[in-house]
Amino acid sequence: MKKITINDMKHHVGEEITLGAWLANKRSSGKIAFLQLRDGSGFVQGVVVKEEVGEELFAVAKGMTQETSMYVTGVVTEDSRTTFGYELQVKNIDVIAEAIDFPITPKEHGTEFLMDNRHLWLRSRKQHAIMKIRNEVIRATYEFFNENGFTKVDPPILTGSAPEGTSELFQTKYFDEDAYLSQSGQLYMEAAAMALGKVFSFGPTFRAEKSKTRRHLIEFWMIEPEMAFVEFNENLEVQENYVSYIVQSVVKNCPLELERLGRDVSKLEKIKVPFPRISYDDAITFLHENGFNDIQWGDDFGSPHETAIAEHYDLPVFITHYPIGIKPFYMQPHPDRDDVVLCADLIAPEGYGEIIGGSERIHDHHLMEQRIKEHNLDPQAYAWYLELRKQGSVPHSGFGLGLERTVAWISGAEHVRESIPFPRLLNRLYP
CATH class of the missing domain: 3.30.930.10 (Bira Bifunctional Protein; Domain 2)
Structure with missing residues (x-):
């Protein structure tokens, strides 16, 4: 499988590719999970549809913790709703390492706390x-x-x-x-x-x-x-x-x-x-x-x-x-x-x-x-x-x-x- 970075996705629309990424955040809506992925070059949304990937992989996607690392494979599609302009239709996830109790969550934190965790x-x-x-x-x-x-x-x-x-x-x-x-x-x-x-x-x-x-x-x-x-x-x-x-x-x-x-x-x-x-x-x-x-x-x-x-x-x-x-x-x-x-x-x-x-x-x-x-x-x-x-x-x-x-x-x-x-x-x- 072709391994690329997020900032190169614009060159691979319609292709199936693999990203090495971390999970920055996630949300789910019924039978769809939305993974906010980052790889250092940029951020992109990965879309996991339960009917397409099956019960087991969907459970993996929903259960991943913030900052878990993975290889994620999917098809690059255009998405005019986002500034980035592209997203990933996820086909497979291979978890590398789970993150445990990542301290910086999507909420307000004090400056000293953030500096201690720079x-x-x-x-x-x-x-x-x-x-x-x-x-x-x-x-x-x-x-x-x-x-x-x-x-x-x-x-x-x-x-x-x-x-x-x-x-x-x-x-x-x-x-x-x-x-x-x-x-x-x-x-x-x-x-x-x-x-x-x-x-x-x-x-x-x-x-x-x-x-x-x-x-x-x-x-x-x-x-x-x-x-x-x-x-x-x-x-x-x-x-x-x-x-x-x-x-x-x-x-x-x-x-x-x-x-x-x-x-x-x-x-x-x-x-x-x-x-x-x-x-x-x-x-x-x-x-x-x-x-x-x-x-x-x-x-x-x-x-x-x-x-x-x-x-x-x-x-x-x-x-x-x-x-x-x-x-x-x-x-x-x-x-x-x-x-x-x-x-x-x-x-x-x-x-x-x-x-x-x-x-x-x-x-x-x-x-x-x-x-x-x-x-x-x-x-x-x-x-x-x-x-x-x-x-x-x-x-x-x-x-x-x-x-x-x-x-x-x-x-x-x-x-x-x-x-x-x-x-x-x-x-x-x-x-």
Whole structure:
């Protein structure tokens, strides 16, 4: 018998096939049982008619417990009543393993219960849809950068210094010296850009920030491009083209998943270049005009401030030229002002906050040396980074996109913890 996956059923209408599947749910109506089957590639309904399969097989179908695994054989038919468009007329069921007291039933469960059972919660339709969207964002990311002449480079996860000079790092012992779990691969990507021109990394990063907001994870994944001979405005163009590309890829390739999540696709269809831009100065003025008198020039924005600004636009919005005092040491100063730097944060719509932070990097050796001293960083730890400015330095720029925040926004997930398979949170290291 031809063994296929659910997402391939459209190519086998009228044929008898076999699926390896789990029972997600079931219901029966007299002499017909309806099995909700899943195989990882998708979900489909299996119809078991007692008169066609006999008493014994029908009893098996009605008696199976949620998440029992099986091989199920049947004929693929079209079904215009469902979004998927197909169903399986079941002829035979071969039970592989019965599931015993599966804890996540089709009812409401508390968040902590679901997180304790994350290894099983991933099987649900909603979580399945979010993981498929995450996968599409990853696929489209590689496609975008490969098509635009970037080379993927993998920076180390264990480092001897902090890229942003913060103390919110996970420290470990590296034989007889201190090491840290990386909070960004940026510094190494700058070195790679001097060798390969346009590069990007895609890997895990770690922040020991004790935050419990819906936007934060302790461990998350970052896409970090760096580009030689690219200045500030060119950097913003790459960012908006990239974000537009991945959003439209999800719209095109994940329609079933977006529908399953109840996502308003019209909001995503609007995400096309160019994105609006507002300076930090104008953002402060805007916030004051809208009743946010708690923030003054020189303060960093909190979630309420970012949300208020984002709600003024239908598209992601760049906030540009932040004060030098609230940004990392490596950012290039504005050519006409000494109080702001050539940087931008990209704020997603619908209250999802910053998804990208980027800037033009300092390429002057003496200025970088000065900044390292001003931030009280260990010159020896950054000696190799400083040397990049002595060996044929050029203007260069880069950015970092947080995968989980981006997936949460595109999928409409309430909390960023749903956009990663096994989230690491302030009080959660299990499962």
